Amino acid sequence: MTNRSPRWSLDLGFRDKIKTLTSKTSFSEHGLKGDLKKGKLSYDRGRTRAVAKRDAADGVPISEAVTADQWSEREQLIAEQADDVRRGLGTWFRASSTEVRNYVHRCTPREMTSDFLCEAIKAEQNEIRQYEDEDFESAEAEYDNTVVELDTFRQTHQSGIGKRTPDIKKNVEQAIAVLLFVLILEGCFNALLFKDAQSSGLLGGMLIAFGVSAVNVTCGVVVGFFGLRYLHHPDTPFKVLGSVVAGAFTLFGLFVNFFVAHFRDAVEHELLMRQEAGSLAGFSMFDIAPGAVISSMFPNIFGLDTLIALGLLFIGLVVFAVAVYEGYDRISDRYPGYGRVWRKERIAYEKRQAVGEGLRKDLAEYFSNCRHWLETQQARHTEARREIEKAMNDLEMKREQALAVASRCADQERGLKIAYRQAHRRMRNNLREKLGEQAAIPAYFDEIVTPDVPVFEYDEERALAGASIKTLTDNIAALAHARKWLEQNIQDVQREINSKKPRTSRSGDRRGTPEARDERRAG
Secondary structure, eight states: OOSSOOGGGTTSSOSSOOOOOOOOOOGGGGTOOGGGGGTOOSOOHHHHHHHHHHHHHTTOSOTTOOSGGGSOHHHHHHHHHHHHHHHHHHHHHHHHHHHHHHHHHHTOOOOOOHHHHHHHHHHHHHHHHHHHHHHHHHHHHHHHHHHHHHHHHHHHTHHHHTTOOOOOOOOHHHHHHHHHHHHHHHHHHHHHHHGGGSTTHHHHHHHHHHHHHHHHHHHHHHIIIIIIGGGGOSSHHHHHHHHHHHHHHHHHHHHHHHHHHHHHHHHHHHHHHHHHHTOOTTOOGGGSOHHHHHHHHSSOTTOOOSHHHHHHHHHHHHHHHHHHHIIIIISSOSSTTHHHHHHHHHHHHHHHHHHHHHHHHHHHHHHHHHHHHHHHHHHHHHHHHHHHHHHHHHHHHHHHHHHHHHHHHHHHHHHHHHHHHHHHHHHHHHTHHHHGGGGSOOGGGGOOOOOOOOOOOOHHHHHHHHHHHHHHHHHHHHHHHHHHHHHHHHHHHHHHHHHSOOOOTTTTOGGGSHHHHHHHHHO
């Protein structure tokens, strides 16, 4: 069976492979050991004749001994042992018959019809489709809402966006990673340039450098994301706000970078002055007043004297420009709000497509499980029918074996009795003068009692096996019909699902589909 069998099949057919009947009943369990299981009694003819002669010499039995209860001791012992053999054969055969009956019961499945199988398959199929259809309807409704929202946005801002499509930014994490990288890069570079300007060395320089770098990157992102992007907004107030934000933070970012460069220039001048004076004790870069640095920046803001200050200014402006670009073009669409509604519609569209693909996948898996179950059950039903026939053949062989042993035992019992009586007769004739009146031949010698051989019938097992084979044959026919119907049903369901073609994305606009984007990239 598969790991996920159809739910309707849990109480039908065979769950495990059919095993051959292995008999666990032996002759020894029923008192038949040694030669007895071959029908050979433990008495031989020579000793039987010797006992008969002694009995005849003693005048035993009397002439009125005409019943089996009045037989001689030797004959009764022979008959008792033969009866034990026949009883052992009877119990052994009944035990074997019980094993066969139990095996037939195990191999007899629940009766199935093709109509029942088809209805069961269709019921679970409809249940799967019902759940999937509900999910599809929910996804369809969500997609319709996003299409309406997108169309409303496009109609509202048609004058601003025109026919352009938004540049969907799916890799926001990549933009954030780039910003973090340039922040760390600028921080490390600034730390190397600040480490000689303070007593705490590289560690202190890193603390200052990373603080300045964070302010620089943040200003650049704000300029790009909240400033330049809003210049594309169709509403004038938002354009004005974007212009103000872009201008203010651009000036602030430039001021920060020039201030840091001039501050590092002032620190370098102070270091040179102290070296010429011959004392650097107690020097700290924080002793330099920011106001003095700001006043020294004007009127010539580009008046930097050291290469270290120029390096700080260059790396700061480059990082600021990268942050502006990432905020403007990499984090989201340049047109504020357009990318959000576009992504929302895109996600709803892909979700609806995924639900449709999920329905096809679930039905394909379900039909595959049904097909595998039907094929497996056909094979196991055929195997069960064959094994039942083999079990009945084995029971027939056991019956023949029991009959052969019983017949052999009966023949030997009769032969021993005849040997006893003939020896007894001859001995009496020889002793006629000695025995006198007792020499007359007893009446019981006039008839030799032939033992009855058991029949060992198994009509009940034969009838049970016949009914089981009929059930298996009918089930095989029902499984074959259901298998044929299943293939036709699969084709019908596939045609029905394919007939429900989903609408294209964006109310028939193909520009937003993944295929169209791939074509644009290739172009």
